[in-house]
Amino acid sequence: MNDKFNIQEYLAEGVEYIIKDAIKASIKNPKEILFLHKFSKYAKKATEIRQEYDKNGQNIPVFLISSITSSCNLHCTGCYSRANNSCSDDDPSNQLSAEEWEEIFSQAKNLGISFIVLAGGEPLLREDVIKKATNFPEILFPIFTNGTMLNDDYLKLFNKNRNIIPIISIEGDEKITDSRRGEGVYSQLVDSMNLMRKNNIIFGASLTFTKGNLTSLISKEFIDTLYDLGCKVVFFIEYVPVNEETYEKAPSDNERELLLDNLERLRKEYDDMLFLSFPGDEKTSGGCLAAGRGFFHINSHGGAEPCPASPYSDINVKDTSLLEALNSKLFKNLRDGNILIDEHEGGCVLFDHKKEVENLLENFKNK
Template sequence: MKSFDLEGYLSSGVEQVIAGIMKATAKNPKESLFLMQYLLDSRKARRIRKACADAGEHIPPFLIASITTQCNLHCQGCYARANHSCQDGIDGKHPMLTGEAWGRIFDQAAELGVGFILLAGGEPFLRTDVLEQAALHKNILFPVFTNGTMLTDAALDLLGRSRNLIPVLSIEGNEQTTDLRRGNGIYQTLVRSMQRLNKKGIVFAASVTVTKENLAETLSEDFVTALAEQGCKGIVYVEYVPVDAAAKAQALDDTARTDMMNRLNALRECREDMVLLAFPGDERSSGGCLAAGRGFFHINAFGGAEPCPFSPYSDVNVTEVGLRKALQSPLFVRLRENGNLEAGHIGGCVLFEQEEEVRKLLEEPDDDQGTNCR
């Protein structure tokens, strides 16, 4: 693998995203004022991470946090339901983290220089207590990935006074495509939610799960323009991770992934008023997958530190060891050092097809690891 400055690569990516958001929201005074302050905070966070890197400790700028296991929808092909990390009720035997516990995790993240925490679920708007805690951390940007069906008046009020919470509404394409996967009437619910967000001047984005079936539609100029006309300021394209072997036919292979990135780059040329991102995007430029602490890691609803949402295996809990030590979990270290993150793959997760290998690494004897920086 070619050697490169990972911290510089990731930090530059963060600043490019911020610059893109500022450009997309130039006509929104409240958002512009918040982002100007956040940009200063982001540069401070980068200095913290740089100091850690100089001391031999890598701190990723991103985290992904699934703050609830509950969801009010049953989307076709949902990976979270397939691996039982998402359900209808509450498991009384395994209580989810409280809002206060998440607040302490957010505190630690800010101290380490983490600038983005993506909030997911389940449906995050079922945990307004956690969203309230996130709102207090103005030096962290929280994209909230939501199905868009629970944006009540109270939720809109929270978003209106908390500019660091950015709702990202999931959509699959046009009305037929979206309702086929998410349920009848969901597309029109999303349209109404976007209209209400736009009317209140709340910045929002959209998230698209890209399959071979909807790739051409969702990366077309017509689709992007239609979202822009609703007030949408950005789109995150997430490569589909198949729930089982039968679903692999819909996952992107290298040819489809190249097609997606070519279409995305063309859209970026003509839609400078929007932030257009791909996850995981071109991993080759970062020397492999960014999971397991290279660029981010995932915290599940119970505090378990996992390589990513699509590799739900954990050997430490952040509430027990803290965020810093969780970054040096034996599983994460093995995944980073053994070359697992550099393998080729079909679909949006390099570790998905290495399930047995990840299990074996999880079972290896633990070593006490970790460093410190200020």
């Protein structure tokens, strides 16, 4: 790892890049442009807050991922959340209330966190939490949704509160999407996208790429389909295996390089769309950004976890502050050790080292 690497500068520059591209992608939407210019000022203020913490030796991440519910109305093949029991059909219990999430959002704002991803389960099942998020225009809230629960109330909410941006999960064309998410889901997603386009609501798409589907996802035919539906933001999310048996679906370096090359092409060909990838090339960021280096995860029960793909926690925000959670024993050991910057095949380094993370937690319990 380069000793001169400054993660705060890297992330601050990344935020500015995202905002500039988002403004460019919204050039025909005056309401969105107005909001993004305001948010740009908020983001600069947030950067200053994080830099002040950094001067005192405390790194504050730009991103927080919040899984606001453990419930979902779909049963997608290979769902990581269901595989690790963070999502189920059981009635939710001990989940954070809307008021508790509001307190987390407030603390995040005061720490200089600019982006909070709302995930699940299916986050649109928690309208109470999403309404709390509208009280924080200083923070951008992408909602990663399966897109099947959009209704008139949500259309009005998204139209009025531009800091809430729906990101619809889609696997590719109708055949590929329905094979994983269920028959008829693709047509529901198209209907939802058309509704948002007609109502001038900025929305995005989340594309989970595997070893087998990446070529179709980056094809001109598919991207043109998203473009025509009004999609302005595209996230390429690398598939994380749910167990050893699904490793063959995980992308290799060949797929990652293919995506990287095509991201440059897509950004040039579709200059009014925003293309992002996760986790992307970790080497440019000095290693994995989990455990509070660049982001961390709060599960639906309040447990602070390194990331959704590493569902381990030794501290709960019901009992402590976000700042204290960032300094949990688990997070500090991961950041100070070599796991996050370990040379590996790419993709999710914490999934590759899950046994070591489990051993760390076990050691904490035995002390």
